Amino acid sequence: MHSILRSTLWKKVYDWLDERLGLQNLYAAVLDRPEPLGNWWNTLGSASAFLFLLQGATGIFLTVYYTPSPDHAYDSIQYIMEGVAFGWLIRGIHHWGATLMVLVVFIHMLRVFATASFKYPRELTWIVGIGLLLLTLGMGFTGYLLPWNQRAFWATTVGTEIAGSVPFIGDFILKALRGGPDLSALTLQRFFAAHIWMLPALMAALIGVHLYLVVRHGESAHPDPED
Amino acid sequence: MSPKEMSRRDFIKLTTAATGGVMGVALGVPIVAYLIHPALREGSKEDWINIGNLKDMEVGKPFPFTFTRTRINGWERTSSSFGGFVIRKSETPEDLLILSSRCTHLACRVHWVDESGVFNCPCHDAQFGREGEVLNGPPPRPLDRYTDFKVDAEGNVSIFIEEG
Numbered sequence: 001m002h003s004i005l006r007s008t009l010w011k012k013v014y015d016w017l018d019e020r021l022g023l024q025n026l027y028a029a030v031l032d033r034p035e036p037l038g039n040w041w042n043t044l045g046s047a048s049a050f051l052f053l054l055q056g057a058t059g060i061f062l063t064v065y066y067t068p069s070p071d072h073a074y075d076s077i078q079y080i081m082e083g084v085a086f087g088w089l090i091r092g093i094h095h096w097g098a099t100l101m102v103l104v105v106f107i108h109m110l111r112v113f114a115t116a117s118f119k120y121p122r123e124l125t126w127i128v129g130i131g132l133l134l135l136t137l138g139m140g141f142t143g144y145l146l147p148w149n150q151r152a153f154w155a156t157t158v159g160t161e162i163a164g165s166v167p168f169i170g171d172f173i174l175k176a177l178r179g180g181p182d183l184s185a186l187t188l189q190r191f192f193a194a195h196i197w198m199l200p201a202l203m204a205a206l207i208g209v210h211l212y213l214v215v216r217h218g219e220s221a222h223p224d225p226e227d
Numbered sequence: 228m229s230p231k232e233m234s235r236r237d238f239i240k241l242t243t244a245a246t247g248g249v250m251g252v253a254l255g256v257p258i259v260a261y262l263i264h265p266a267l268r269e270g271s272k273e274d275w276i277n278i279g280n281l282k283d284m285e286v287g288k289p290f291p292f293t294f295t296r297t298r299i300n301g302w303e304r305t306s307s308s309f310g311g312f313v314i315r316k317s318e319t320p321e322d323l324l325i326l327s328s329r330c331t332h333l334a335c336r337v338h339w340v341d342e343s344g345v346f347n348c349p350c351h352d353a354q355f356g357r358e359g360e361v362l363n364g365p366p367p368r369p370l371d372r373y374t375d376f377k378v379d380a381e382g383n384v385s386i387f388i389e390e391g
Contacts (some may be wrong), residue, residue, distance in 0.1 A: 064262065065301065075299070076302050079302045086257035090257070090261055
């Protein structure tokens with residue numbers, strides 16, 4: 001009697017929400033849509049999305065202790081690694097997740113290329129995806145500086161110098177990236193801002209478009225010998 | 228449909244939920260510990276601090292000492308210096324008066340002036356007698372005393388500190 005009452009109560013709540021939010025349609029469109037015959041290579045997009053969420057979550061938790069100042073960036077990471085309970089785990093997941101994400105996103109692109117899934121009507125999905133690949137690399141580049149150790153410092157010195165080798169506007173690009181002619185506190189601060197606000201916001205928006213397009217067009221079937 | 232005939236679809240749903248649950252717990256518990264860890268830390272510990280040996284202290288002449296206490300919060304270290312004077316009133320080892328050198332007016336360091344036999348504060352020219360009592364100037368009360376001290380068999384004098 002009691003459980004029946006409870007289940008009808010939950011059903012009422014669910015129905016009320018479903019009527020307004022269209023949960024059933026949402027579920028069908030996102031998780032219950034028809035799929036062509038695929039294989040494990042078709043799961044790399046979902047894997048990329050999962051890694052994005054994982055990086056977002058661990059990144060948010062890292063900012064609880066990390067401080068983006070040349071005086072304390074290195075010390076604060078030492079503290080995360082040795083002073084805080086499970087700090088090594090949170091940072092470890094973020095560190096290896098970053099490497100894995102670049103790999104997974106790249107292989108996802110190779111699969112889309114190999115199965116010719118970028119063709120009509122999915123060209124826009126492909127273009128947005130390229131943007132997401134570049135943003136993923138941008139996240140890797142900006143995140144690499146944040147530990148503020150020797151490797152981070154010199155990798156960013158070299159990386160920004162490469163950007164500075166662009167003809168005519170190279171010098172401006174270098175200064176814009178560094179926040180001045182030298183690698184400084186300003187560089188660390190703007191890389192941090194890019195890493196935790198600008199690039200993730202752009203990525204989240206583009207992932208939204210990307211997923212909308214995937215749901216709208218469905219996944220492409222793998223080409224067969226007759227194609 | 229009975230459990231024996233679970234559909235492929237239901238099996239996938241179940242394993243996905245189970246895997247997600249395991250991952251959620253495996254990450255959720257460390258994350259909670261990670262967030263509350265500094266709140267569980269103990270405060271600074273009280274301690275006995277060695278401030279000198281009796282053989283270096285003349286009876287009747289204030290013996291100056293200083294020590295530093297460091298607080299560590301995350302990657303931030305804050306050091307504070309403290310100081311004072313040990314005055315031996317007699318040859319009896321325990322017969323000591325230990326004064327803080329922190330002026331009770333605005334916390335400047337007082338120093339001992341041998342000729343006049345007073346503690347002088349350089350900031351507002353206040354003077355304290357050898358018992359720490361106010362003789363002259365703006366201080367509202369006598370010099371603070373370290374009353375919790377001990378002397379060991381070798382003559383080492385230690386004071387008990389709770390702050391910082």
